[in-house]
Amino acid sequence: MTFTVSAPATSGNLGPGFDQLGLAYDLRLTIHAEPAERFSVVTEGEGAGSLPTDEHNLIARTYRAACERLDKPVVPLHMRVINPIPVCGGLGSSATALSGGEALAAAVHGLPLDREAVFQRCAQAEGHPDNAAPAVFGGLHLCGQNGDRFTTEKIPMDARLRVLLATPCDRADTETMRRALPESWPQADLDFNRDLVQRLLHALKTGEPAGLACSQQDRIHQPYRLPLLKNTKAVFDLWCADPRLPGVFLSGSGPTVAAWVRDETLSAAPFAHALGEAGIEAKIQLVAVDQEGLRLGS
Ligand SMILES: Nc1ncnc2c1ncn2[C@@H]1O[C@H](COP(=O)(O)OP(=O)(O)OP(=O)(O)O)[C@@H](O)[C@H]1O
Numbered sequence: 001m002t003f004t005v006s007a008p009a010t011s012g013n014l015g016p017g018f019d020q021l022g023l024a025y026d027l028r029l030t031i032h033a034e035p036a037e038r039f040s041v042v043t044e045g046e047g048a049g050s051l052p053t054d055e056h057n058l059i060a061r062t063y064r065a066a067c068e069r070l071d072k073p074v075v076p077l078h079m080r081v082i083n084p085i086p087v088c089g090g091l092g093s094s095a096t097a098l099s100g101g102e103a104l105a106a107a108v109h110g111l112p113l114d115r116e117a118v119f120q121r122c123a124q125a126e127g128h129p130d131n132a133a134p135a136v137f138g139g140l141h142l143c144g145q146n147g148d149r150f151t152t153e154k155i156p157m158d159a160r161l162r163v164l165l166a167t168p169c170d171r172a173d174t175e176t177m178r179r180a181l182p183e184s185w186p187q188a189d190l191d192f193n194r195d196l197v198q199r200l201l202h203a204l205k206t207g208e209p210a211g212l213a214c215s216q217q218d219r220i221h222q223p224y225r226l227p228l229l230k231n232t233k234a235v236f237d238l239w240c241a242d243p244r245l246p247g248v249f250l251s252g253s254g255p256t257v258a259a260w261v262r263d264e265t266l267s268a269a270p271f272a273h274a275l276g277e278a279g280i281e282a283k284i285q286l287v288a289v290d291q292e293g294l295r296l297g298s
Pocket residue numbers: 010012029047051057058059081083086087088089090091092093094095097131172173174175251252253254
């Protein structure tokens with residue numbers, strides 16, 4: 001018997017919404033799992049050759065913890081993981097591994113998927129909810145915290161919008177990139193960003209191009225992180241100057257740079273060519289928004 005689950009790539013922050021805004025993409029990590037004598041994980045695509053191949057893999061660890069919490073036997077699994085999402089790329093790879101592990105426990109034991117519980121556990125494990133919410137529920141999310149519970153609201157979005165992604169080779173794991181931030185911010189910067197979040201959400205609902213530029217004006221994390229990432233900063237600056245791209249942002253904590261695309265005729269190829277001409281190596285993808293989130297079955 002094979003169990004299949006999948007979870008979408010996500011961008012946290014979307015520029016000004018540090019730890020608040022998140023969006024899911026139609027780019028999925030898929031896990032095929034079969035009961036076996038012991039745990040083994042074969043990853044194909046991103047992370048092949050570097051991610052653990054045994055019970056130390058984050059998907060296996062999360063699955064084990066979920067089975068134990070559900071008071072169900074930990075059935076060892078052989079997993080084949082098809083992964084198009086760069087690891088430590090700023091596209092929520094850890095949220096896909098965490099939510100995928102949780103979903104596997106439900107699938108193996110024939111239980112319904114409790115999305116709210118999975119969201120809470122993934123957000124707790126990550127320490128922030130902005131990747132977990134879109135990974136689990138799909139779509140655009142505005143997140144917050146109430147005591148020790150995370151909150152999230154799914155926000156409708158203009159269906160014409162797509163997102164252009166460039167993942168250069170800079171190293172930017174989330175933990176290191178969080179340490180690059182100050183312990184607090186001037187009140188004026190917090191107020192400035194709060195206003196940007198409202199304007200950006202309005203633009204995402206309506207597709208209005210002027211408001212999409214709010215993504216690149218953040219004062220909370222991008223100004224501290226971009227100077228640490230040479231290629232990422234070069235892509236960010238090039239795309240901010242490109243009139244075809246109405247708004248640019250660092251995806252999560254980077255190194256992926258993302259840009260809103262409204263023009264339905266645009267393709268990724270000319271952007272890949274332009275970055276090549278500028279001597280910047282990066283993986284380029286043009287993605288649509290995913291509204292489904294975590295999926296049980298193929
Ligand atoms: N497909 C995967 N299988 C197993 N573990 C994974 C997988 N993808 C990510 N991980 C784990 O998550 C870690 C990366 O987490 P990190 O939060 O730094 O990056 P990210 O989630 O890609 O970025 P961001 O949170 O900024 O979007 C990896 O070191 C690995 O331990």
